[in-house]
Amino acid sequence: MGRFDGRVAVITGAARGIGFGVAQRFAQEGASVAIVDLDEAAAAEAAAKLTLGEGAKAVGIGANVGSAADVDAAISRVVDELGGIHVLMNNAGITRDNLLFKMTEDDWDLVMNVHLKGAFLLSKAAQQHFVAQKYGKIVNVSSTSALGNRGQANYSAAKMGIQGFTRTLAIELGPYGVNVNAIAPGFIATEMTDATAARLGLDVEDFRKLSAEHNPVRRVGFPEDIASAAAFLASDEASYITGQTLYVDGGATLV
Ligand code: NAI
Numbered sequence: 001m002g003r004f005d006g007r008v009a010v011i012t013g014a015a016r017g018i019g020f021g022v023a024q025r026f027a028q029e030g031a032s033v034a035i036v037d038l039d040e041a042a043a044a045e046a047a048a049k050l051t052l053g054e055g056a057k058a059v060g061i062g063a064n065v066g067s068a069a070d071v072d073a074a075i076s077r078v079v080d081e082l083g084g085i086h087v088l089m090n091n092a093g094i095t096r097d098n099l100l101f102k103m104t105e106d107d108w109d110l111v112m113n114v115h116l117k118g119a120f121l122l123s124k125a126a127q128q129h130f131v132a133q134k135y136g137k138i139v140n141v142s143s144t145s146a147l148g149n150r151g152q153a154n155y156s157a158a159k160m161g162i163q164g165f166t167r168t169l170a171i172e173l174g175p176y177g178v179n180v181n182a183i184a185p186g187f188i189a190t191e192m193t194d195a196t197a198a199r200l201g202l203d204v205e206d207f208r209k210l211s212a213e214h215n216p217v218r219r220v221g222f223p224e225d226i227a228s229a230a231a232f233l234a235s236d237e238a239s240y241i242t243g244q245t246l247y248v249d250g251g252a253t254l255v
Contacts, residue, residue, distance in 0.1 A: 021223025
């Protein structure tokens, strides 16, 4: 018996990184899983790698989370092909870092579009199913950068926006059996942080070591760390928890 037997989970940006780790965890715990990512071939390839429980299915769907048409088509496909939707994780994300005076309007718009508009469109498309069935779980992905991070005015604003969005959806959807929470990861070893290392001219391992030295548990995080938190928040064990942002950062924001 898995915690997600008979459930359908949709994870955006799950062709790799944190999203893929979360998809793997939901699959291992019995869910059918839809991996939504920009490139359908990459999404399908990731879906094919999941370890599925008996009777569970996985599908990879190509969609830009910032496009309403793509998102509506994706959610319709999930419901048609996997038989419903119970869990949504808004994980897709990008960075376009720069100091304010060098940040372009495109850098700003793109980051807002993927993180904030993407979470809005997916949540709106999913909630009609959640409300009708009086059951649903939304897990949004914020970041420790929400608290402020040099060179990330766009990303920080979007990630703090996610926290306000989470609290508001929790208020609106709670009466319909829908829990809405967020996870704010600290440094997680993925291609996103590897790209940051490259941008700073640092070796990936040195960058990870440097980050590990700056938190109390003295290690970087991995997608599995976020997957554990996501599985808990999306499970019925967390049904009295809503509107919260859980920092999963090795204590980095304490010091
Ligand atoms: P990643 O770059 O490894 O993966 C992001 C995925 O999102 C990629 O597969 C990409 O194709 C997809 N994606 C990007 N734009 C999209 C769009 N418009 N539509 C659909 N899919 C799209 O990044 P990572 O590290 O796995 O990050 C996942 C989430 O966690 C992001 O929201 C990120 O901001 C957040 N996060 C990551 C941290 C880290 O240290 N890696 C720390 C805090 C938050």
